[in-house]
Amino acid sequence: MSAVYIRPTALAASPQSEEGEAIRLAGGMVYASRFAVIVRDSAEDGGRVVSRTRCGVEAMPDVLGALPDDLAAEAEAQWGNLTLAHPPLEMGARTVRMDQPQVVGILNVTPDSFSDGGAFMDDPDAMRTQAAAMCEGGAAMIDIGGESTRPDAREVWEGDEIARVVPAVETVSGMGAAISVDTRKVGVMEAALQAGAHVVNDVSALRHDPRALEFVADRGVPVILMHAPGDGPNPHEDADYGNVVLDVFDGLKERRDAALAAGIAAGRILLDPGIGFGKSLAENLALINALPLFHALGHPLMLGVSRKRMIGALSNEARAHERLGGSIALAMKGMEAGYQLLRVHDVAETVQARNVWRGLRDAALTDFAELPG
Incomplete structure (x- = not known):
């Protein structure tokens, strides 16, 4: 068809x-x-x-x-x-508006994440300081993950992932922040939600764990469905694109429909095109240039491009911690495309860029007010 x-x-x-x-x-x-x-x-x-x-x-x-x-x-x-306007995400006492770009801070409690692996896993004080800085910097949500999904990363046993994630969720919950848990496993989802998380962020779009669709539907929490070609241990495997932009659109549409069929409410579904997951540099660039297309699926959108390898590939192989400029440039592309959530490591800097961008947008609404009709 x-x-x-x-x-x-x-x-x-x-x-x-x-x-x-x-x-x-x-x-x-x-x-x-x-x-x-x-x-x-x-x-x-x-x-x-x-x-x-x-x-x-x-x-x-x-x-x-x-x-x-x-x-x-x-x-x-x-x-x-x-043109569908999305209502705010209501999570108990916490509300995240969807009518403007919001910044989501990344808090990895892993030993091997590509950017900050090990920095916050075994040092509760450093983790607490980082979370507080992101909250104070203007993060609308903190995304906590206990398993690296970089290429060739080893899959983490569910019990180890829970032991990493739950203390971080409890700490950040005490700060009053909205929290998403970055995991593919139902056991981790359940433990994190019990500890105070509000949103499930699954890079496999609820494919990796066969219990995930039913669990998220039963709990009624918001869920972020990300595109990645692999649903096994390595989410970067099995990539085979004829037209990467349209294929990713179709993949997200299929997972959105599976979520709806499982009983997940349409208003609780968010989508992410999965930049960097099983995509070449050329394919990532094509997707970023086509970001506005994904609004046609009818759900709020997340963009995760912070410090990613493509920035290094375009910047003389700059190392992960040297990619702030490229991260801001790509976050701005997300703002220009109308994306609601920007998932980043450098919260305060991205919030500042967002605030300047928003000031320009507000001013643009009156730019033509004094011109003759």
């Missing part, structure tokens, strides 16, 4: 800069005025792009109306999803 995709291709700082011919992406601070409506064959027929129609807002009804009947309903749903 053929598939259709609506990709925003021209973004604007305000609707008046396009004389009203722009839509507000996902109820946020980014507007889109031009789009590509893409149709491609099914995977069985080669997955080739067979048509690409470019249009503006005014012409979109005609373009959608000309699609074959088997694609029209999906295209209409995607067009509606692009």
